[in-house]
Amino acid sequence: MKDSWIKKGFVDEPVDSQINLANRIRDLVKEKNAVILAHYYQDADIQDIADFVGDSLDLSRKAAETEADIILFAGVHFMAETAKILSPGKKVLIPDQMAGCSLADSCPPEAFAVFRNEHPDHIVVTYVNTSAAIKALSDVCCTSTNALKIIQHIPEGQKIIFAPDRNLGNYLNSLTGREMLVWDGACHVHEEFSLEKILLLKSEYPDAKVICHPECVKPIRIVSDFIGSTSALLEFSKTDSGTTYIVATESGILHQMKKANPHKLFIPAPPKDSTCACNDCKFMKLHNLKKIYNTLKFEWPEVSVPEDIRQLAEVPIRRMLDWS
Ligand code: 13P
Ligand code: SF4
Numbered sequence: 624m625k626d627s628w629i630k631k632g633f634v635d636e637p638v639d640s641q642i643n644l645a646n647r648i649r650d651l652v653k654e655k656n657a658v659i660l661a662h663y664y665q666d667a668d669i670q671d672i673a674d675f676v677g678d679s680l681d682l683s684r685k686a687a688e689t690e691a692d693i694i695l696f697a698g699v700h701f702m703a704e705t706a707k708i709l710s711p712g713k714k715v716l717i718p719d720q721m722a723g724c725s726l727a728d729s730c731p732p733e734a735f736a737v738f739r740n741e742h743p744d745h746i747v748v749t750y751v752n753t754s755a756a757i758k759a760l761s762d763v764c765c766t767s768t769n770a771l772k773i774i775q776h777i778p779e780g781q782k783i784i785f786a787p788d789r790n791l792g793n794y795l796n797s798l799t800g801r802e803m804l805v806w807d808g809a810c811h812v813h814e815e816f817s818l819e820k821i822l823l824l825k826s827e828y829p830d831a832k833v834i835c836h837p838e839c840v841k842p843i844r845i846v847s848d849f850i851g852s853t854s855a856l857l858e859f860s861k862t863d864s865g866t867t868y869i870v871a872t873e874s875g876i877l878h879q880m881k882k883a884n885p886h887k888l889f890i891p892a893p894p895k896d897s898t899c900a901c902n903d904c905k906f907m908k909l910h911n912l913k914k915i916y917n918t919l920k921f922e923w924p925e926v927s928v929p930e931d932i933r934q935l936a937e938v939p940i941r942r943m944l945d946w947s
């Protein structure tokens with residue numbers, strides 16, 4: 624690979640503007656026995672060429688069971704890392720290495736190890752939005768889809784540390800009354816929704832229901848009609864009898880909501896400090912079709928996890944899959 628690619632974190636090679644990128648990507652997928660897994664927060668054109676689109680729990684299950692030789696992960700780094708941890712014999716590719724996660728970054732392993740050692744009688748539950756090094760320090764992982772189930776699986780009276788998302792942790796405390804010790808981390812996207820702008824939209828669309836991800840701050844959760852993981856929000860949009868929704872999570876999910884409900888109206892909840900109407904994850908949105916094409920063609924950038932960390936990190940992820 625070239626030095627310029629390493630510096631940029633992706634394959635920066637020109638692509639003939641005449642070719643149909645979507646078709647060429649699908650040809651490469653077949654040729655190389657690859658599979659493209661995409662998170663709901665990807666752009667619509669990426670979701671449409673993927674073999675499977677899902678939330679972080681669905682994607683980790685798919686990564687564990689795929690027969691493909693290559694997994695191309697159109698999501699953020701911790702998701703691709705989880706795929707590598709579960710399928711160490713496969714080549715795991717990510718179209719842009721800079722696709723990190725502000726929530727995962729808010730929990731550095733050195734500081735977390737100190738925190739954990741200060742509370743040796745606590746079981747450690749971590750949201751999958753963490754690095755492999757944090758998972759290696761954990762007893763069980765969870766995603767926003769199964770977090771409640773995982774906490775309820777732990778015997779009453781057992782003390783719990785929950786990391787890294789303070790909003791999801793506080794929401795779970797309010798549902799379970801467990802008073803878990805919650806790490807003070809957060810996601811830059813879900814903390815940014817503007818309550819004032821959401822209330823303004825509510826007055827414009829009085830019949831609209833507000834639906835939000837549990838990573839949102841408490842005032843947003845309080846005004847919401849439904850709170851759930853990405854896949855739970857999508858499911859709600861299909862089964863609920865309403866017709867208009869203000870959606871407080873990353874705007875990529877609106878693609879599947881609109882596809883499944885062509886006659887309903889979905890309005891992205893706006894962020895505070897921006898003139899933009901919707902709130903994008905700048906990491907998720909680093910990927911595009913050109914990068915995916917070049918990644919499959921040159922089989923780079925590849926995600927790797929040191930074997931000692933991988934073995935430790937696999938235990939809490941497998942435990943999560945067993946418990947959910
Ligand atoms: P899901 O667990 O709903 O896929 O959420 C992942 C995520 O990154 C939320 O910001
Ligand atoms: Fe991480 Fe937030 Fe982006 Fe999800 S939306 S990947 S939690 S930064």
